[in-house]
Amino acid sequence: MNAADKKRLLREMLFARRFEERCYEAYVERKIGGFLHLYPGQEACAFGVLDAARPGHDYVITGYRDHVHAIKCGADPKEVMAELFGKETGSSKGRGGSMHIFDTKHHFMGGYALVGGPFPLAVGMAKGIKLKGGDEISICFLGDAANNQGTFHETLNMAALWELPVLFVCENNLYGIGTRIDRSTAVVDQYKRVCGYNIPAAQVDGQDIEKVHAAAKIAVEHVRSGKGPYFLELMTYRYRGHSMSDSNAYRAKEEERMWSKRDPIIMLRDRLIKAGEMSADDYKKMDDDVLDHIENEIIKFAEESPEPKVEELERYVLADNDPWVKGGAH
Amino acid sequence: MAELTLVEAVNLALARALEIDPDVVVFGEDIGINGGVFRATLGLQARYGKERVMDTPLSETLIAGMAIGMAAQGLKPVAEIQFMGFIYPTLDQILSHAARLRNRTRGRLHCPMVLRAPYGGGIHAPEHHSESTEALFAHIPGLRVVIPSSPLRAYGLLLAAIFDPDPVIFLEPKRIYRMVKEAVADDGQALPLDVCFRLRDGSDVTLVTWGAMTHETLQAADRLAQEGISAEVIDVATIKPIDSATILESVAKTGRCVIVHEAARACGVGAEIAAQLAEHGLMSLYAPVQRVTGYDTIMPLFRLEQHYLPTSARIVTAAKRTLEAA
Ligand SMILES: Cc1ncc(C[n+]2csc(CCOP(=O)(O)OP(=O)(O)O)c2C)c(N)n1
Ligand SMILES: [Mg+2]
Numbered sequence: 055m056n057a058a059d060k061k062r063l064l065r066e067m068l069f070a071r072r073f074e075e076r077c078y079e080a081y082v083e084r085k086i087g088g089f090l091h092l093y094p095g096q097e098a099c100a101f102g103v104l105d106a107a108r109p110g111h112d113y114v115i116t117g118y119r120d121h122v123h124a125i126k127c128g129a130d131p132k133e134v135m136a137e138l139f140g141k142e143t144g145s146s147k148g149r150g151g152s153m154h155i156f157d158t159k160h161h162f163m164g165g166y167a168l169v170g171g172p173f174p175l176a177v178g179m180a181k182g183i184k185l186k187g188g189d190e191i192s193i194c195f196l197g198d199a200a201n202n203q204g205t206f207h208e209t210l211n212m213a214a215l216w217e218l219p220v221l222f223v224c225e226n227n228l229y230g231i232g233t234r235i236d237r238s239t240a241v242v243d244q245y246k247r248v249c250g251y252n253i254p255a256a257q258v259d260g261q262d263i264e265k266v267h268a269a270a271k272i273a274v275e276h277v278r279s280g281k282g283p284y285f286l287e288l289m290t291y292r293y294r295g296h297s298m299s300d301s302n303a304y305r306a307k308e309e310e311r312m313w314s315k316r317d318p319i320i321m322l323r324d325r326l327i328k329a330g331e332m333s334a335d336d337y338k339k340m341d342d343d344v345l346d347h348i349e350n351e352i353i354k355f356a357e358e359s360p361e362p363k364v365e366e367l368e369r370y371v372l373a374d375n376d377p378w379v380k381g382g383a384h
Numbered sequence: 385m386a387e388l389t390l391v392e393a394v395n396l397a398l399a400r401a402l403e404i405d406p407d408v409v410v411f412g413e414d415i416g417i418n419g420g421v422f423r424a425t426l427g428l429q430a431r432y433g434k435e436r437v438m439d440t441p442l443s444e445t446l447i448a449g450m451a452i453g454m455a456a457q458g459l460k461p462v463a464e465i466q467f468m469g470f471i472y473p474t475l476d477q478i479l480s481h482a483a484r485l486r487n488r489t490r491g492r493l494h495c496p497m498v499l500r501a502p503y504g505g506g507i508h509a510p511e512h513h514s515e516s517t518e519a520l521f522a523h524i525p526g527l528r529v530v531i532p533s534s535p536l537r538a539y540g541l542l543l544a545a546i547f548d549p550d551p552v553i554f555l556e557p558k559r560i561y562r563m564v565k566e567a568v569a570d571d572g573q574a575l576p577l578d579v580c581f582r583l584r585d586g587s588d589v590t591l592v593t594w595g596a597m598t599h600e601t602l603q604a605a606d607r608l609a610q611e612g613i614s615a616e617v618i619d620v621a622t623i624k625p626i627d628s629a630t631i632l633e634s635v636a637k638t639g640r641c642v643i644v645h646e647a648a649r650a651c652g653v654g655a656e657i658a659a660q661l662a663e664h665g666l667m668s669l670y671a672p673v674q675r676v677t678g679y680d681t682i683m684p685l686f687r688l689e690q691h692y693l694p695t696s697a698r699i700v701t702a703a704k705r706t707l708e709a710a
Contacts, residue, residue, distance in 0.1 A: 087509075087686030087687070088509040088685060151685045154511070167512050170473075199441070231413070233413070233418070233439055238440075362684075364688060364691050368680065369681075371682065
């Protein structure tokens with residue numbers, strides 16, 4: 055990764071951090087309703103992996119902590135924010151909300167609120183890609199707790215048996231809501247659970263974007279070259295509670311302090327400053343730009359967007375009442 | 385006597401059951417150390433230990449299937465599903481095994497389990513976190529489906545469900561988890577299952593409902609009373625098997641019926657009640673039965689939620705329509 059790439063990724067991660075922090079505020083201001091699961095702490099995972107793949111080209115699914123993955127795939131952050139606000143201009147016209155971001159144009163095939171249920175979709179998409187002879191790959195992000203669903207094993211088996219082009223990325227942040235991994239999972243190293251399916255797997259420091267990127271390059275290359283699935287486990291940490299309604303009381307302060315010293319943004323920034331690629335002032339300016347952009351373009355857009363249409367409450371249920379199928383406006 | 389919210393009454397009933405019967409076990413995702421996402425199981429693990437109050441991995445199929453196995457061993461498992469929207473993986477276990485154990489073994493085995501789940505909308509959450517799909521379970525022979533609508537009924541009905549010899553799907557209206565407080569005596573007394581509760585007597589129209597909608601329905605009855613219309617309000621409580629005798633008796637008196645539920649309309653439990661009225665109560669009806677329900681669409685996100693959920697205004701309008709008819 056060259057210095058320009060590093061600077062670009064630093065900015066992207068910083069943007070994601072500030073975007074999520076602003077979501078937090080908007081939720082407190084009651085502009086965002088429902089549940090809100092934020093990403094701070096885990097930025098190097100989505101950016102490290104997707105930057106090594108072809109965002110917008112490869113097909114991606116993830117869980118409910120999905121805003122950042124969607125944006126990295128190419129979703130317009132304005133539409134993502136409008137979706138969180140439940141507005142008509144949102145990526146799903148304000149019907150899906152935070153947990154169901156979709157941007158099919160950029161092959162972001164969904165955020166899913168249900169844990170584990172969507173895994174088989176990733177192999178289904180990979181089979182579709184293979185049949186059609188495309189060079190895309192299917193990328194399935196998963197949590198650590200999610201891997202205790204039966205679908206995890208069903209999906210791995212199918213991917214291996216049919217040698218499908220799917221990359222599994224486990225963001226292991228050590229918790230599923232308030233339950234620490236060793237209280238829910240017999241084998242805490244997720245990459246070890248995969249060996250029973252003969253799928254190559256690696257475990258990597260998920261806080262260091264350069265390491266994530268390097269490991270993801272190998273993984274993506276493996277999958278794209280037709281050798282079948284690959285499983286990447288990224289060791290990471292979420293800074294906030296599981297969602298806005300989670301007080302986060304179950305984690306030791308010492309553990310939180312330890313992880314905050316390994317912040318993916320700070321680590322990359324300090325490395326760039328040390329290498330003389332940027333100054334503290336440059337970083338400050340970058341941050342100001344990002345904050346300005348979020349406030350004056352993204353939040354403004356979401357605020358000023360129209361409310362969703364009540365008349366459409368019963369539409370998009372079946373094809374015969376879906377204006378998209380009828381050739382109407384979308 | 386303590387003034388409790390509905391969710392506190394659930395907690396109290398669970399504690400009482402654990403206290404009086406060593407066969408009762410409680411488990412689910414995050415229910416132990418954390419006390420559950422809605423705090424329904426708060427403090428239970430500390431009091432009754434990790435062998436009887438258990439955190440499980442994130443796997444609903446496992447939770448339901450394991451409960452059936454425990455029940456077959458004579459335990460009385462009470463499992464929690466965090467939201468009703470996450471209950472669907474359990475459907476296979478519940479439909480294929482829990483509901484059929486008694487029938488399949490000609491009574492040699494039975495399945496005294498309870499599957500608890502918060503359900504219903506009005507908390508600003510999308511889809512899975514707001515839906516009311518009680519009719520899916522009500523359609524399955526071999527299950528009881530019970531829905532409390534007040535702290536007192538939550539306490540008494542949950543105890544009844546736990547000690548009932550058959551599988552009970554116990555759906556808790558989460559919007560009213562903390563809405564009202566009621567004095568609840570921790571007397572270990574169960575309420576009867578399979579009966580409706582008459583919440584208010586009336587003579588002009590019968591309003592039939594359950595769950596959180598009892599609140600909108602009682603409000604509607606108040607508004608009707610202000611206009612001189614006397615509405616009887618029935619909380620169905622056990623929606624399967626349904627106590628149609630009480631509903632028929634009420635409609636025999638009023639001659640009019642409005643059924644209110646927040647679930648989608650088509651094939652909802654309201655349709656079953658309307659069919660019972662058509663079969664057994666047609667001659668006492670002065671007007672067609674009205675249904676005030678959610679729509680046959682996916683539960684929308686918060687900005688449209690109030691358009692989806694029945695309101696007291698919609699209930700009042702429907703009640704008046706039955707009065708206009710005759
Ligand atoms: C089928 C299902 N069961 C339970 C839940 C509730 N739930 C949401 S996230 C979560 C924990 C998931 O943890 P993990 O997979 O580690 O992902 P993380 O949130 O840590 O990114 C649970 C139990 C759900 N959304 N869907
Ligand atoms: Mg996790």
